[in-house]
Amino acid sequence: MIPMFFINGVSLGAIFVWITIQLYGWSLRKQNKIHRRNLLRGLGHKEDDDKTVLGFFHPYCNAGGGGERVLWTAIAHVQRTRPNVVSVVYSGDTDATKQEILAKVQSRFNIELDHSSLEFVFLHSRRWVEDSAWPRLTLLGQSIGSMWLAWEAMSKLIPDLYIDTMGYAFSFHIASLLGRVPIGAYVHYPTISTDMVKRVQSRTRWHTNTDSISSSAFLSQAKLLYYRLFMYYYAVSLRTASFLMVNSTWTKEHIDAILQYSNPILDILNLLPPLVLLKLFTSNNAPKSATIVYPPCDTKELSLFGLEKRERVILSLAQFRPEKDHSAQIHAFHQLLEKHPEYKTDKHLGVRLLLIGGSRNEGDAGRVAQLRGLVGELGIEDHVEFIVNAPYATVLDWLSRASVGLSTMVDEHFGINIVEYMASLSSSVPSALPSIYLCSASAAGVIPVTHASGGPLKDIVVPLGGEITGYHAKTPTEFSEAFHRVLSLSADEDLAMRRRARTWAVQTFSEAEFEKGFDASRWDRYVRPS
Template identity: 60%
Template sequence: MLALILLVLGLALAFQCYALFLFAFIAAIALRAYTSKLDSRNRQRRAGLLQALGRPANRTTKIVGFFHPYCNAGGGGERVLWTAIASIQRTNPDLVSIVYSGDVDASKEEIIAKVKSRFAINLDPSLLDFVFLKSRHLVEDSAWPRFTLLGQSLGSMYLAWEAMSLLIPDLYIDTMGYAFTFPVVIALGRIPCGAYVHYPTISTDMLARVRSRRDWHTNSNSISSSPILTWGKLLYYRIFMYYYAASLCSASFVMANSTWTKTHVDSILKHSDPLLAFLHLPFRLLSLALPRREKSAESALRVYPPCDTKEMEKYPLDGREPIIISVAQFRPEKDHIAQLRAFHTLLQTHPEHRGTVKLLLIGGSRNAGDAARVDCLRDLAVQLGIQESVQFKINAPYAEMLNDLGRSSIGLSTMVDEHFGINVVEYMAAGVIPVAHASAGPLLDIVVPWEGQPTGFHAKTPEQYAEQFHHVLTLPKEEDLALRERARTTAVRRFSEAEFERTWNASRWYDWIL
């Protein structure tokens, strides 16, 4: 009987392998036929694009494709995109850059004009064009109220298919964090891929928080309070991490925006899950249908994002008002509740500051959820009895934000594991002394000593924040000015556009296209 059972199992396994081999063979033929059709169509569209730009319509003219569906948003990630493209135009004028954008309501001219007005970056229109994608809604979190990570990742894969069906470049670079697009691009375009990672889609920290059943903005109380739901979410995260790592490993080069991000990306590139690898083994046969790829990245290169320091460093360092300023979108992870509690603790433990020190919260409100969050913060300020010392500025103009930075004394950031922290860099460039959470970018990269002297302070608890506030507010004038000068110097020198371009080119991305 045992022999019969083993025989049946062996035959079943052999049949499964045979079926998968057959499916892989058929898939390879179908993929080859489809990519041949794409190639024919791509040659025509490529020639039309280059002709419209006034460039030679031949294979010697190379095209770099940037996948950035929200290229017209005007944020820090967009500054990275446009600074990189401007650098390419200066150093490699024979290359043409295209941006895969979902901003279908904006024209090429309008986007370029906004880049100039928002970032003071001049772009050459003859070396730049756009491929507009109609399916961007598939990567928005509102489209996936459940299983958001999975839904957005699948949506990005569809968006990548749409992109490749419209134009295949010679090099594909994702600058938004959509690693699941790489297998699609490699399969359809048979081209190398690169990545600039602002924040890993999933990390071991996220798994650890779920495992510890800790409430978090990505782990609601309904899940953390249930052992069964926690186990289910851990399994979901574990499977997702396995495929995210596999997708990221298919990139030929990877850049990370901070030490924290680099550490996590490096661990993801080396991530292995023996159980899932074993269960996944039969499906590896399907990889026979995919083209062989170039050598993948083994680790990420740290490339700090370029920060806007030119305007901010113009403000004088002295004459500051007793204002604690926070510049951050009203998103849950920014933890504005912690800011109100820290300020309340300051006034409780050092009542001499009551009536003189103000807390100014400046941030963008993107939608109804953010607006409701602001209303809750206003209510909390009333409950804490600090409403008269707290001011909210919602969606304030950029010039007004700059003016407020130029008169404030302390810059506040309470986000835990802020991957980089451009707002903290902006505080320092403007001469505002930062008090940031003791984690990730602000701890490891930004608020670090300059020539052996402090450039700001860190904290974790409301009590620690309150003591750092009091310390800064009572500094002697000479020590205060020296601290502001060091903060500005390190921000301007370490996070400038020139430093970004140097490290961007140190990745040797051009080896994959030139």
């Protein structure tokens, strides 16, 4: 017999929480009429009912990276095509003004935005989504932090449509419950993936599965339980959305798998009743699958770079983060020099490895020091150069000169830097420093050598007309062999491959293609008719 404090398996306590949330949400929505009126007045608009407020949740909008290019390109497209839409960006960049942020957008991305149809809602609790705030149970902590951040956002302004462009799926619940608004998202990378679960299950050492965990059967089982619980509620969160866009085939495969994820045991045990209530009241419009919308890359300008007379330089563009695996690049380059000593000694055949990347903090700076030490141990310091936190103009200069574009990250979700390798910018370039280098090689005419996984394998470095546009590898030995193949191409073969790489990059990853994909998500079905 079911006790009286349970109704159909749901506790009375959970129902009380649900009712409390509904009452609080009603209060916020009532206050929002004032917030909305103040927003439109501040932008110089009349208080017309035909305006749609489109909210973009992007707490790090001033970072200047590939994810931010997606955000600003989407907003610029909305401004051009939907004059009755006012875009609002929920930003945690409280150290910058609206004018300063938009000036950086102009400088970094060459995107000019209409100030009269764009406003910022500045959030002061962004620290709760930073990994430093959660040294343990980081995924869970950041997800809870994103819910708190979304609550701050909704308490200041509730939009007509909420679009998350940073990957904070747990924030969907707050916008849905308190704001009663439809949800959309552009997902760059799943918060948790089936690959992460498999690595813990197989006790494989990884940057997300340290030695202390992988070497212990007990800790591995505990982490596996944690991951499965998190995956369950992450799937519930994703199903709260009405539409989902993703940046690559790899990301789509993982998001689609997560959307179908279920765990009968968790359903029966009815853990965390408030969240189970969320599951029960999830929108009937929940997406069955995600839509691929490739990120916009600056292929138009990059394609102006010359393809001939390239220097014998292997170029790596990536932040000095653990997952970028710079040590594998150094070992691969060392093997190249060991197997082909002429690349060391012959001044006409000499090859250099150039590592350009951003250093965000002390951890990254320490990683650079370790990499420099590895170069010294291998005795190749005369052939390897580091450029840390380079001005963007320097990055572009090397994109116009290098021969090989290198990426060793395993399961890179997309890899805009590889696109930029393949496509390259005019001499009139911005000087702003991007926080991440993501959209470079293909359009630049640099021949890419990438890890055989993720977006680079499935979406970017793919054949064009049956002919290859670059090379894939998995081990340092395979990477060194790929370097040698590129460096040994005849002049005609070399030029033909660069042309194929650029053609593929320009026709597939342009801003125009992104805008088509963005509109295909049917976000505009929530826009009031003008």
